[in-house]
Amino acid sequence: MRDIFHQELKQLGYDLESMAAQVATAMERASAALRDGDLIVAEQVIDADERINDLQRDIDDLCIMLLVRQQPVASDLRHVISALRMAQTLERQGDLARHVATIARGRYPGPPVPEPVMSHLLTMADHAVRAGQDVARLIATQDLELARRIQTADAEMDRLHRESFQMILDPANELSRQQVVDAVLMGRFLERFGDHSTSVARRVTYLVSGHHLGSHDRAPEEEDAQR
Amino acid sequence: MRDIFHQELKQLGYDLESMAAQVATAMERASAALRDGDLIVAEQVIDADERINDLQRDIDDLCIMLLVRQQPVASDLRHVISALRMAQTLERQGDLARHVATIARGRYPGPPVPEPVMSHLLTMADHAVRAGQDVARLIATQDLELARRIQTADAEMDRLHRESFQMILDPANELSRQQVVDAVLMGRFLERFGDHSTSVARRVTYLVSGHHLGSHDRAPEEEDAQR
Incomplete structure (x- = not known):
């Protein structure tokens, strides 16, 4: 019984890894679509999100099934509950x-916003891509040093996000209203993507270091930018 | 043992009710702060969010404790898992x-944006307030008719959100860039608040109607506006 359970826990880990890898790919492609104004790639991201959503449903089902059938305790229980939450976070990142x-598709074939704001948003997108890749590796490796780096990198993302508002508000940068709208939303989406990566990093840290789940294994909301 | 468990489940229900009531109050006050440019009320909302976050931690702790000690099955397990997720959703609504x-505080003493955009955002805020109040009542009453109304009302919120972009982009409405930024963010925050209310309504519906949790008890992301 316990052997089957640990096999199933392992399967849960593989599913999460696969989901995180798909989320990382989605952000890589979204970023490429922005950079190159590539409509096909943008469409791919939009279509692929359905599969990410399906994966979350699968992971949810597996977790509930494990809880019902195996009634895990202690660290096994922590793993199952964390998997439930990480899947939810990854699903949100896919969105x-x-x-x-x-946004990339909506402004095709041009870039959504002109320079230098565009370059700044692309830098944020690069950070998001790296965060997504790091999270996928973190789930596979459980490397706490990597978890720490993900958290540090998110502080830089938050700084870039604050800077994006300065650039958007700077009258020297010529922007139409549509461009202001798009820049604000893109900045927000990328910054939130980073917050969620940090959330996964924190969950893995608490799982691996055995910290109590209830009090600390929180949603990314704490890190949410204040504006 | 089971009696204690059901007392604790009841306590969990009370805690969720209390949390939902505090979230509703937070949105009422945020809306009033916007409408009246009231700095004190804005500050109250910002301070009170700490208590909402604490409540989530308490509910998390209680849920994990219940899972560990009582190893609930079937509908009890569904209740505990749903409480975990609803607390997370409510915490996000508090944020x-x-x-x-x-935003209300940042533009004090003036309104963040001029008419008619301001009135439109206040209408969205009214919808958010009602959604928050309905969710608090729903958690207390488990009234499925109310759950249905919350979902319907959110479709109207999404329509208002789309309309807000038209108003923001309409050159007839004079807006500074800062005002465009504030209007976009406020619209987004209010619309997401509505999404989360719908998420709670869906969870309660599945709990009460006994639907399988795994496949359907999803985060609000599905309803997320596509822009």
Whole structure:
């Protein structure tokens, strides 16, 4: 019984890894679609989000089934509850990648916003891509040093996000209202993507270091930018 | 043992009710702060969010404790898992109310945006207030008719959100860039608040109607506006 359970826990880990890898790919493509004004790639991201959503449903089902059938305790219980929450976070990240792709598609064939704001948003997108890749690796490796780096990198993302508002408000940068709208939303989506990566990093840290789940294993909301 | 368990489940229900009531109050006050440019009320919302976050931690702790000690099955397990997720959703709604209050405070003593955009955003805020109040009542009453109304009302919120973009982009409405930024963010925060209310309504519906949790008890992201 316990052997089957641990096999199933392992399967849960693989599913999460696969989901995180798909989310990372979605953000890579969304970023490429922005950079190159590539309509096909933007469409791919939008279509692929359905599969990410399906994966979350699968992981949810597996977790509930494990809870019902195996009634895990202690660290096994922590793993199952964390998997439930990480899947929810990853699903949300998939949505945010889709939102970025939707903006890229909406302004095709031009870039959504002119320079230098565009370059700044692309830098944020690069950070999001790296965060997504790091999260996928973190789930596979459980490397706490990597978890720490993800958290540090998110502080930089928050700084870039604050800077984006300065650039958007700077009258020296010529922007139409549509461009202001798009820049604000893209900045927000990318910054939230980073917050969610940090959330996963924190969950893995608490799982691996054995910290109590209830009090600390929180949603990314704490890190949410204050504006 | 089971009696204690059901007392604790009841306590969990009370805690969720209390949390939902505090979230509703936060959105009422954030909306009032916007409408009246009231700095004190805005500050109250921002301060009170800490208590909402604490409540989530308490509910998390109680849920994990219940899972560990009582190893609930079937409908009891569904209740505990749903409580975990609803607390997370409510916590996020508290953050969104705080974000709205922060915008109100940031532009004090004037309104953040001029008419007619301001009136439109206040209409959205009214919808958010009603959604928050309905969710608090729903958690207390488990009234499925109310759950249905919350979902319907959110479709109207999404329509108002789309309309807000038309108003923001309409050159007839004179707006500074800062006002465009604030209007976009406020619209987004209010619309997300509505999404989360719908998420709670869906969870309660599945709990009460006994639907399988795994496949359907999803985060609000599905309803997320596509822009």
